[in-house]
Amino acid sequence: xxALATLTPLQKTMRALRNIPRGIWRFxxxxxxxxxxxxxxxIFIGFVLLTTVGPLxxxxxxxxxxxxxxxxxxxxxxxxxxxxxxxxxxxxxSAIEESGAPICTKxxxxxxxxxxxxxxxIVHGGRxxxxxxxxxxxxxxxxxxxxxxxxxxxxxxxxxxxxxxxDIWLTIPRFPLLAVxxxxxxxxxxxxxxxxxxxxxxxxxxxxxxxxxxxxxERDYVEAAVALDLGLWHIIFSEILxxxxxxxxxxxxxGMTSAIYAQVGLVFLGLVPLTRNWGVMINLAWTQGAxxxxxxxxxxxxxxxxxxxxxxxxxxxxxxxxxxxNPRLRTx
Amino acid sequence: MxxxxxxxxxxxxxxQMGGWIKRITxxxxxxKAARALFTIWFVTSLxxxxxxxxxxxxxxxxxxxxxxxxxxxxxxxxxQAASLFAIDLDAPxxxxxxxxxxxxxxxxxxxxxxxxxxxxxxxxxRFLPWTIFxxxxxxxLSFALGVLLGMLMAYKRDAFWEPLVSGxxxxxxxxxxxxxxxxxxxxxxxxxxxxPIHKMRGSTTPGMQPGFTVEFIVDIFFHAALxxxxxxxxxxxxxxxxxxxxxxxxxxxxxxTIARARGLSEGRITTAYVGRNAMLPLIxxxxxxxxxxxxxxxxxxxxxxxxxxxxxxxxxxxxxxYPLMQGIFLMITISVVVSNLLADFVYGWLDPRVRIGGGEx
Numbered sequence: 001x002x003a004l005a006t007l008t009p010l011q012k013t014m015r016a017l018r019n020i021p022r023g024i025w026r027f028x029x030x031x032x033x034x035x036x037x038x039x040x041x042x043i044f045i046g047f048v049l050l051t052t053v054g055p056l057x058x059x060x061x062x063x064x065x066x067x068x069x070x071x072x073x074x075x076x077x078x079x080x081x082x083x084x085x086x087x088x089x090x091x092x093x094s095a096i097e098e099s100g101a102p103i104c105t106k107x108x109x110x111x112x113x114x115x116x117x118x119x120x121x122i123v124h125g126g127r128x129x130x131x132x133x134x135x136x137x138x139x140x141x142x143x144x145x146x147x148x149x150x151x152x153x154x155x156x157x158x159x160x161x162x163x164x165x166x167d168i169w170l171t172i173p174r175f176p177l178l179a180v181x182x183x184x185x186x187x188x189x190x191x192x193x194x195x196x197x198x199x200x201x202x203x204x205x206x207x208x209x210x211x212x213x214x215x216x217x218e219r220d221y222v223e224a225a226v227a228l229d230l231g232l233w234h235i236i237f238s239e240i241l242x243x244x245x246x247x248x249x250x251x252x253x254x255g256m257t258s259a260i261y262a263q264v265g266l267v268f269l270g271l272v273p274l275t276r277n278w279g280v281m282i283n284l285a286w287t288q289g290a291x292x293x294x295x296x297x298x299x300x301x302x303x304x305x306x307x308x309x310x311x312x313x314x315x316x317x318x319x320x321x322x323x324x325x326n327p328r329l330r331t332x
Numbered sequence: 333m334x335x336x337x338x339x340x341x342x343x344x345x346x347x348q349m350g351g352w353i354k355r356i357t358x359x360x361x362x363x364k365a366a367r368a369l370f371t372i373w374f375v376t377s378l379x380x381x382x383x384x385x386x387x388x389x390x391x392x393x394x395x396x397x398x399x400x401x402x403x404x405x406x407x408x409x410x411x412q413a414a415s416l417f418a419i420d421l422d423a424p425x426x427x428x429x430x431x432x433x434x435x436x437x438x439x440x441x442x443x444x445x446x447x448x449x450x451x452x453x454x455x456x457x458r459f460l461p462w463t464i465f466x467x468x469x470x471x472x473l474s475f476a477l478g479v480l481l482g483m484l485m486a487y488k489r490d491a492f493w494e495p496l497v498s499g500x501x502x503x504x505x506x507x508x509x510x511x512x513x514x515x516x517x518x519x520x521x522x523x524x525x526x527x528p529i530h531k532m533r534g535s536t537t538p539g540m541q542p543g544f545t546v547e548f549i550v551d552i553f554f555h556a557a558l559x560x561x562x563x564x565x566x567x568x569x570x571x572x573x574x575x576x577x578x579x580x581x582x583x584x585x586x587x588x589t590i591a592r593a594r595g596l597s598e599g600r601i602t603t604a605y606v607g608r609n610a611m612l613p614l615i616x617x618x619x620x621x622x623x624x625x626x627x628x629x630x631x632x633x634x635x636x637x638x639x640x641x642x643x644x645x646x647x648x649x650x651x652x653x654y655p656l657m658q659g660i661f662l663m664i665t666i667s668v669v670v671s672n673l674l675a676d677f678v679y680g681w682l683d684p685r686v687r688i689g690g691g692e693x
Contacts, residue, residue: 036502168371171672172378173627173664176642179649180379180657183386261508265631268510269646282514297523304514308507315506 031320040316047310051126058123073110073298110298112285118302121281126306128277129260132190132197133314136259140198140205141252147202148209149236152217162206169203178262182271197259205251212247216240245325253318257311264307278303364676368669375665376436376658380429383657390445390652432658441662442655446648452659455644460663462535463633463640466556467625470563475618477564478571479611483602485572486579486610498573505569510631513562517635520558532558533637559638563625571614579610612683619675623668 007015032038074082110118151159178200185192216222217240225235241248267279268286285300391413398409423431435442441452481501485494504512521529532555536542540551582588583606591601629642637643641660648656 164367167367168374171371171623171665171668172375173624173661173668176627176630176645176661176664177379177382179630179646180382180386183649184382257506264508265510269631269634271649286514294523294525297518300514300518304511304518308511308515311508312503312506315502 027324030324034320034323036316037318037320037323040313040318041320043309043313044317047126047306047313048130050123051130054123055127058120060120060124071111072295112296112299118298121276122278122302122306125277125281125303126310128190129263129279129307129310132194132263133256133259135190135194136197136201137252137255139194140201140255140259141248143198143202144205144209144251145248147206149213149240151206151210152213153236159210163210166203166206170207174200175262175265178266179269179271182266193263194259197262198255200262201255201258205255208247208251209244212244213240216243246322249321249325250318253314253321257314260307260311278306282307364673368673371669372662372665376662377429379658379661380432381425383652383654384425384428386652388652390654393650393652394446436662441659444653444656446651446653446656452655455656456641456659456663459639459641459644462556462638463626463629463642465552466559466638466640467563467622467629469556470560471567471618471622471625473560474564474568475571475614478568479575479614481568482572482575483579483607483610485576486583487602489580498576501569501572503569504565505567505573507566509562509566510635512566513558513632513635516558516562516565527558529558529636535639556638558636559629559632559640562632562636567621567625574614574617575610578613579606582606582610585609612679615682616675616679619671619678623671626667627664 031041112118112121147162151162178196181196181200185196222235222239225239230238264279264282267277268283270283270287281303282300285296285303289296391410394413395406395409398404398412399406404412432442441456444450444452444455447455481497485497488494517529520526531537535552535555536548537551537555540548542548588601588605591605596605626641629640630646631642632638633640633643634646641663645657645660645664648660
């Protein structure tokens with residue numbers, strides 16, 4: 001204590017900064033305890049990088065190319081031949097354009113019905129979905145915690161009213177209602193959509209958080225803190241919240257996955273106009289004949305697989321998060 | 333809690349009456365039913381107003397269609413549209429609302445705007461059975477398979493295929509159901525060309541006579557095959573995982589150990605002691621999910637062009653057919669509420685502890 005007190009603010013910051021790598025290392029070590037969870041975490045990070053750094057590296061697919069409509073990606077053999085040629089004849093990768101190399105080498109995942117590069121569309125089309133999922137997860141978790149904690153602490157009429165409302169809310173068919181609301185609210189900006197989605201999903205989260213707070217309120221250590229008169233602030237943030245972290249992490253990831261489900265579903269049905277994202281790609285591929293042409297399989301499968309993989313990575317990642325915040329689950 | 337407190341405060345003068353009221357209002361069934369009715373009313377009203385807040389209205393949409401299709405001038409199109417629609421959309425909102433509620437109480441859902449002369453009830457009666465059929469078969473199949481597989485996995489935790497199955501289950505349970513549907517359609521129908529998807533559209537082959545004939549039954553299963561497969565695949569993972577964990581925790585219970593000690597046969601322990609108890613929480617989940625899948629059928633049915641209630645709702649949405657939308661929402665809400673109620677009762681019936689505990693509250 002005394003050693004810390006003698007440090008100047010600058011030294012304190014330096015010390016804190018030095019602790020960051022160690023913190024990250026510890027976090028990674030904890031994450032990797034659960035193999036599936038760690039895999040999910042890696043895929044998740046991969047997606048984040050793809051959609052944040054990717055657009056800087058991969059140029060946007062703007063121009064249509066009628067010579068390359070529905071060009072399939074290279075087969076393994078074509079790649080091998082290309083790599084051998086490139087190695088022996090010394091073709092620079094940047095000079096593929098003029099080299100007369102097969103068209104498939106220019107398009108990692110093939111091209112769509114207009115000859116645009118699918119991979120570039122995937123790279124540029126993920127940011128919307130990721131941002132919206134994170135935003136919805138944050139808002140709905142925040143609302144759930146606030147309402148749940150308030151309800152459990154205040155109790156009485158307030159609590160009874162909210163519980164009944166939540167019970168009713170849970171029986172409202174969400175997706176059809178969303179389809180109606182989507183036409184009502186101008187959904188061209190992301191915040192509105194995120195608010196709408198979290199508005200629809202507050203009830204489940206509220207009920208589970210409320211039950212958690214209720215059960216934690218009765219624990220011995222909380223009662224001890226109350227008896228010691230440590231203050232409401234201390235009780236909520238130092239005694240109750242840390243014990244709910246695994247719950248909060250899970251509900252955060254759950255909020256994310258259900259947001260993606262709803263958003264992509266709405267876009268697929270053509271109810272929400274959003275520019276270039278994976279949902280729009282599925283919609284386009286669908287309406288432009290994915291159910292007629294074999295060739296368009298890459299066009300529709302690329303966004304479909306991205307969404308499936310991203311959802312999976314979130315669900316898997318949540319297992320690791322659960323273990324980190326709930327040490328009792330850690331094994332070995 | 334609060335209800336009993338209020339009743340206790342009732343003046344003693346009421347005496348006998350108060351006791352009666354208290355007994356009725358505090359009864360488990362009555363409270364549940366009252367809440368169910370309230371929910372239905374709440375959602376119906378919410379939808380009534382939301383639907384009217386949607387931009388554009390059925391007449392506008394129809395006028396636009398007339399203009400685009402027959403290139404009519406606006407005035408003529410408007411007159412045609414106005415003569416077609418019997419509903420007075422200019423009436424004050426509260427009048428429309430009370431009219432609608434009055435109709436509902438008499439069991440009348442109104443008539444569809446876009447198919448004049450057809451009552452909403454008859455449209456629902458034509459489309460709802462297909463949704464119930466496909467969703468029902470799909471859920472029952474996935475439940476039965478999932479429970480069996482989940483139990484098997486809890487018993488054979490050391491088998492080499494166990495991680496494979498639970499991996500597949502966790503993948504299936506986290507992928508959205510419409511993604512499963514699209515993948516099925518693109519690969520089975522288009523890429524490999526294994527199934528004739530264009531013949532499978534709709535809920536029956538046109539001209540097929542309904543009846544208890546082999547032909548008809550084969551036909552409806554042929555048309556519902558892909559939606560059912562989608563429902564099975566997208567929900568089986570969840571059943572497998574929850575049945576596995578439920579069975580594993582049941583296996584650790586004292587009564588199972590004692591049953592073993594008593595020398596009961598393994599088969600009897602599996603069915604009567606483990607299976608029955610492990611399935612308890614899943615049965616309520618099944619009932620609840622029935623209600624929700626009816627609402628979620630919107631996407632699956634529009635992918636496979638399967639003419640169920642979700643498919644019809646989507647087209648009613650785009651033409652702004654108010655009465656039809658309201659009617660379909662009412663049906664979906666009723667199915668959710670009823671399946672929740674059923675779940676409550678069935679759970680109380682299966683698990684006596686809940687019944688007794690519930691009575692004390």
